Amino acid sequence: MIPGLHHYLIVSGLLFSLGLFGVLARRSLLVIYMSLELMLNAANLALVAFSRFNNNLNGQVMVFFIITVAAAEVAVGLALIVALYRKRQSAHVEDLTRLKY
C-alpha cells in the first residue's frame, strides 16, 4: 500500500502512545523526560505530514519553532533535575513526596 497521510498519522499516534506509556510507567525522572521528548517528536511528525500533504509550509515552520522550544525546555528541565538531585540525592519520582503529605 502506498503510504499516505493516514499512515504517517498512525505512526505519529503510536509514537505518542509509547511516550505516554513511558511517562506513566517509568519511575526515573530522566526516562520520563525522554518519553516527553518522544511525545513532542510524535506531534512534530504529524505536523510535517500535514504540511506535506496539504502543500502548506506553515506546519514545517511550526515544527522548527517546536524543536527550538524543546531544546530550551530540555536545558532548563535537566538543570532542574540536577539541582533536585543535589538536594535530595535521588532522581526517582517516588522519593519526591514533599508535596504529597
Next chain:
Amino acid sequence: MPELQDILFYAFAGLTLLCGFLCVANPLSRNPVTSAMFLVLTIISMAGLYVLLHAFFLAAVQVLVYAGAVMVLFLFVIMLLDLREEERRKLNGAAVGIGAIAVGTIAGILTRALWHAQPLAKVAAAEGATRSLGRILFTQYLLPFEVLSILLLVAMVGVILLSRKELK
C-alpha cells in the same frame, strides 16, 4: 512492484516504533543510557521519515539539534548523576499494567479512527522547500523567530542560575 520510497517509509516507520518501544520499555535493560541511545536511533529514523516527506531542512535540524545537542545534554546529566539505583528498584506492577491498558486503548482508538479516515489525495511537492521555508520564516514569522531567540537567552540565564552551587 512497490517503489523504493514506499519500502523506505515502512522501514523507517518500523524502526522508529521499534526503537521508541525499546526506549521506554526495554525488557532487557533499565539503564537510562540504553534508553537514551534508543532515543537517538528513534530520532534519526524520524529524520528519515522527514526526508521522505520532503522536509529536508527539518531532517537536518532534527539530527543536529535533537540527536546532537539534546541527547548529548541527556547523556551528560546521566553521567553526572549516579543512576545505578534505578536498575535495582522493582517496577511498580500496577502502574505498568494500568498504564499499558490506558495507552493501548488510546493507541487503538487513534489507529482505528485514522484507518477508517478518507485518505487525502497526494499533492505535488513544493519545489525548493528549504528556500521557501527560509523565506516564510524571515517574512511572515519574523516576530516569533525573534521572540524565540529571546526565549533561548532566557533559558540560558535560567540554567546558569539553577546550576549555581548554593541554590537558595
